[in-house]
Amino acid sequence: MDNFNQVIDQIGFGSMHLYATITxxxxxxxxIHETMGMGIIGPASVCDLRINQVQLASLTAAGFLGIISSSYFWGYITDKKGRRWTLLRTITVSNVCSIVSMFMVNFSGFFVMRFITGxxxxxxSFVAATYLSEFCSQRILARTLTHMYMFTGFAMLYCPAWAALFLSTKFMEFEVEVAGSLSLRPWRILGCLNILPGVIAFFLLLSLPESPKFLFNIGDTDKGLAAMERICHKNTGKPLSAEQIQSLRIYQSVASARFKRKKSEYNFLRSMIDxxxxxxxxxxxGLFMAACLVMFILGMMANGLGLWYTAMRNRYNMRQGNIKGMSFCRVLFFPEMRPLMETEKDFEPVCNDAFKGFNDSFILxxxxxxxxxxxxxxxFCVPRKVMFVVSMLISSLCGFLLIFVKDRWVQLFSLVFFLAIPGAVVSLLGGALCLFVPTHLRGKALCISLMWCRCGAALGSILTGSGFHNNCEISLIAIAVLPLIAVGTEGYLPM
Structure with missing residues (x-):
């Protein structure tokens, strides 16, 4: 079973890997745009759609709920039909649904379309990592996946950059009546721009071959060899050698014999379960269950609470009075009408699609x-388990600091690292799963683990949006304890 890794290692990292990583x-x-981007789009749509805080929390979680409900189905399909086959079709439909959602005129329609987009x-959300992993040898797999996940950071810059143009500049304030109660506002255009990376990726994907490892596993030797030939030629400028072709044929014979899929005599759902x-x-x-638990925790922190990052920082920045000596929670949620506190006039109520600065989002x-x-x-030099434990301890420390510190900048960077570190750790765990799980289970393993990550994100988003303002300190303490629970499972993780 090492023949494939030996050949792909001999080919080395080159232009094909770089092209696939970018795509x-x-x-x-x-x-990220279709999930975390709702942290900007959702609050900006409040007045147009006439929604309350609970509805807003549900709306921001709609994409995650759609991902949760369909993840295993796509994991099953991608292990049956192929990685590229699945991506081309789902990207197309998700982009169309995303655009349609931006022209909904009420909460119900918007929620349903965001759910379908999800x-x-x-x-x-998971096939990309599965697909890329099968272009890589074990030696470069973790590092290559880390670069792919790094585009999360670019997404965190892309969203606020466009939002800064459409929601923070006066010359972009417009309202065009289209039909009935539908009016074209800046937030609707902003939502449509979120699909741009997906459109570019679709056309780039057309030039990529199907995963060669997947093709060999389903017994399609000719297409598998053709895909490897393309990778070798792009990376080295030379065709596969006779020895490499022989090694791949040996791998294919062993892999297809071991993982050959027999026609099932029972129904589709039973086949998915089995x-x-x-x-x-x-x-x-044991290792897989531990990975799912940790993914749930990471999702709740990085995505669930992180989905409200822009709205929280916007609310924080709109506080006009003296906030010196106030904790993070007091700035955001302390009742304004109590003695010695700021009056309602000192806190700008928002019922429009304006945001006060996106500098904090750029920092994230x-x-x-x-x-x-x-x-x-x-x-290159540190074991993954050591990186995981240190990262989780730092994240937990930042969460506890956020409760007590009074300095504005310490609060900002405590929140940033509290959210960003768990988000970065997802790539470590995803890369470990790709090494730990064989090819014929890889798509399903990643989709199930990331499904738990989205469950944590959906739960965290709803809890943050609907109840955080009533129990801010207690909520922060509860979330800051979560990384310590993740550290407790470290011995069971496939790292």
Missing amino acids: LGLLQMLT IFVAAP DAMPLFRKPFL GVVYIILYNICWLSL
Whole structure:
């Protein structure tokens, strides 16, 4: 089974890997835009759609709920039909649904369309990593996936950059009546721009071959060899040698004999369940369950609470009175009418699609990019488990600091690292799963683990949006404890 890795290692990292990393990194951006981007789009749509705080929390979680409901289906399909086959179709539908959602005129329609968008954006959210992993040898896999996930940081810059133009500048204030109660506002245009990386990725994907490892596993030797030939020619300028072709044929014969899919005599749903059962038996059970638990925690922190980052910083920046000596929670949520506190006039109520500055959002994006590069460099010399434990301890410390510190900049960077570190750790765990799980289970393993990550994101988003303002300190303490729980499972993780 090492023949494939030996050949792909001999080919080395080259232009084909770089092209695939950029293409699939753009798909990672699309996933972030369609989920985390609602942290900007949602609050900006409040007045047009006449929604309350609970509805806003539900709306921001709609994409995650769509991803959760469809993840395993796409994991099953991608292991049956192929990585590229699945991506091309789901990207197309998700982009169309995303545009349609931006022209909804009420909460119900907007929620439904965001949910449907989430259903189809679920596939790129995990298939991209699965696809890229099968172009790489084990030696470069973790580092290559880290670079792909680094596009999360670019997404964190892309969203506020466009939002700064459409929501923070007076010359972009417009309202064009289209039909009935539908009016064209800046937030609708902003939402349409979020699909741009997905559109570019679609056309780039047309030039990529199907995963050669997948093709060999399903017994399609000719297409598998053709895909490897393209990779070799792009990277080295030379064709595969006779020895390499022989090694690949040996790999294909062993892989297809071991993982050959027999036609099922029972129904589709039973087949989906049975295909995933090996993940819940030895030797995968303990490690896989631990990975799912940690993914849930990381999702709740990085995406659930992180989805409200822009809205929180916007609210923080709109406080006009003296906030010196006030904790983070007091600035955001302390009742304004109590004695010695600021009056209602000192806090700007918002019922429009304006935001006061996106500098804090740019800081989050830059920190993400820096953290991914630190992870990439550390992978050369530091064990993944050590990186994981240290990262989680730092994140937990930042969460506890956020409760007590009074300095504005310490509060900002405590929040940034509290959110960004768990987001960067997702790439470490995803890369470990790709090494730990064989090809025929890889798509399902990643989709199930990331499904738990989205469950944590959806739960965290709803809890933050609907109840954080009533119990801010207690909520922060509860979330700051979560990384310590993740550290407790370290011995069971496939790292």
